[in-house]
Amino acid sequence: MTTYIVKDGGNRKLPFDPERLNRYLDKIHEEFPKLDVEDYKRKIFQFVEKKEEYAADDLVDYLIREAEARTDIHLPEWEHFAARLYLNKLYKKASKNRFYNDDDKYGSYIGLQESLGERGIYSGNILKNYSKEDLIEAGKLIDPERDKLFTYNGLYLLATRYLATDQARNVYELPQERWLTIALYLMQEEPKQKRMELVKEAYWALSNLYMTVATPTLANAGKVGGQLSSCFIDTIDDSLQGIYDSNTDVARVSKHGGGVGAYMGYVRSTGAPIRGVKGASGGVIPWIKQLNNTAVSVDQLGQRKGAISVYLDVFHKDIEMFLDLRLNNGDQRLRAHDIFTAVCIPDLFMEAVERRGDWYLFDPHEVKNKKRLVLARLL
Numbered sequence: 001m002t003t004y005i006v007k008d009g010g011n012r013k014l015p016f017d018p019e020r021l022n023r024y025l026d027k028i029h030e031e032f033p034k035l036d037v038e039d040y041k042r043k044i045f046q047f048v049e050k051k052e053e054y055a056a057d058d059l060v061d062y063l064i065r066e067a068e069a070r071t072d073i074h075l076p077e078w079e080h081f082a083a084r085l086y087l088n089k090l091y092k093k094a095s096k097n098r099f100y101n102d103d104d105k106y107g108s109y110i111g112l113q114e115s116l117g118e119r120g121i122y123s124g125n126i127l128k129n130y131s132k133e134d135l136i137e138a139g140k141l142i143d144p145e146r147d148k149l150f151t152y153n154g155l156y157l158l159a160t161r162y163l164a165t166d167q168a169r170n171v172y173e174l175p176q177e178r179w180l181t182i183a184l185y186l187m188q189e190e191p192k193q194k195r196m197e198l199v200k201e202a203y204w205a206l207s208n209l210y211m212t213v214a215t216p217t218l219a220n221a222g223k224v225g226g227q228l229s230s231c232f233i234d235t236i237d238d239s240l241q242g243i244y245d246s247n248t249d250v251a252r253v254s255k256h257g258g259g260v261g262a263y264m265g266y267v268r269s270t271g272a273p274i275r276g277v278k279g280a281s282g283g284v285i286p287w288i289k290q291l292n293n294t295a296v297s298v299d300q301l302g303q304r305k306g307a308i309s310v311y312l313d314v315f316h317k318d319i320e321m322f323l324d325l326r327l328n329n330g331d332q333r334l335r336a337h338d339i340f341t342a343v344c345i346p347d348l349f350m351e352a353v354e355r356r357g358d359w360y361l362f363d364p365h366e367v368k369n370k371k372r373l374v375l376a377r378l379l
Contacts, residue, residue: 004053013053018045025063028084031148032077040066060089068152082152090159093171106174109139116172121164123224126181129188138184138199142176146207150175162219179206181222182213216257227256235263236287238365243267243287250291250308251298259307262291265344268365269317281365283318285334288325292336309340314349317361 003016022041029037044066048054067082095102098115110132116122130138150158155175164173164181173181183202187195205211212218213228220226232253236246250260268274270283288310295306312322323343325336352359 003049003051005056005059006053007056016048016054018049021045028081031084032081035075035077035081040070057089060085064152079151079153080148083150083155084148086152086155086159087147087150090155090171090174094174097170097172105144106142106176109142109177109180110135112173112177116164116166119166120224121166121172122181122222123226125188125226126184126222130184134196135184137196138180138203141200141203142180143207144176147175149209164223176207178218179203182206182217185221185226186213186217186228219257225256227258229258231261232258233261233263236267238266238268238368243290247290247294251294254295254298254306254308259309261309261311261342263311263344264288265311265313265316266364269363270321272363272365283321284312284316285318285321285325285336288322288339289333289336292339295338305338307340308338309342311342311344313344314346315360315362317363319343319361 004013005016006013021044025037025041025044029035044063047062048059064082064085067078067085071078071082091105092102095104095107098107098112100107113122113127113135117124117127126135147155158175158178159171163171163175163178165171180199180203183199183206186202187198190198202211206213213221214230216230217228220228234246234249236243246262250262253260264284264287267284267287268281270281270285271279272281272283274280291308291310295308299306312319316322321334322341324330324334325339325341327335349359351357
């Protein structure tokens with residue numbers, strides 16, 4: 001039975017050529033002579049030759065899985081072997097989408113900036129802020145050999161989460177181009193007489209894996225909507241408008257890859273009055289559950305779950321319910337499993353613990369009203 005390798009989405013079928021695959025694997029094996037690839041190749045050939053037809057992409061994925069499966073503490077080189085397979089897959093896809101010879105590994109850097117700028121993926125800031133000569137000079141910095149520093153898991157994470165792709169997730173940008181784009185984007189506002197030197201330093205540190213950047217910078221630099229900050233702090237006001245405005249702000253931050261620390265200490269506690277109606281407030285828990293839903297539904301660039309931490313004072317009247325938020329048992333209507341909880345603890349509390357003293361809980365709305373009454377009397 002002849003096995004056919006299917007390419008171009010089913011438009012081309014070629015007879016499986018074991019010798020060609022054998023030469024390809026031997027070429028990679030030259031970098032890792034300690035590995036015994038004969039059993040690996042034997043299993044690959046036996047598997048493929050049982051198929052009537054097999055997609056080329058699926059074949060590469062199978063090669064990678066088999067290499068990964070052989071990785072252990074005594075043979076870590078298999079992880080790098082798998083990385084080479086995946087790297088070659090990226091090179092082929094990028095060259096096909098950008099119309100250059102895959103033997104070159106990397107195509108024109110200016111061409112990439114222009115192409116993804118036209119597609120609305122790159123913001124165009126780099127093209128606007130750097131001259132053509134600068135970008136030609138920058139493109140010469142790219143060193144494909146540094147792609148070999150990646151393990152498979154690191155390379156896969158970078159490729160699937162952070163490299164610039166089009167809407168169909170087609171590969172355009174390659175690892176060294178991501179590092180170079182980050183370097184150019186970060187240095188674009190530096191004085192022109194020294195910024196290319198700074199770009200070279202930043203690219204060198206990033207590409208040699210001596211330095212990395214925070215997730216939003218890694219994902220957004222050079223792209224449309226490219227905010228670079230990781231962490232944001234929000235204080236939620238004790239009003240319906242303030243609570244929903246904060247929720248909207250949290251959703252926007254999460255959309256662009258940021259994490260949020262939200263302070264809930266001003267929100268009135270369970271049973272507090274609302275517009276004079278006693279016992280009307282549901283406390284902080286329902287609003288925290290709303291933030292929990294935001295963390296789930298507005299994830300970070302579609303690449304990882306939203307990261308929201310909620311802070312409450314140890315003297316807030318709802319602190320006990322707050323501490324139970326992440327329990328797996330109890331009433332699930334009072335649980336929020338997708339946010340992180342943190343307690344604000346003043347020195348006064350620790351001093352009370354030290355002397356085994358009493359501790360009191362307060363409703364912030366009641367405290368606020370009492371302060372107003374005292375202030376009014378003083379005036």
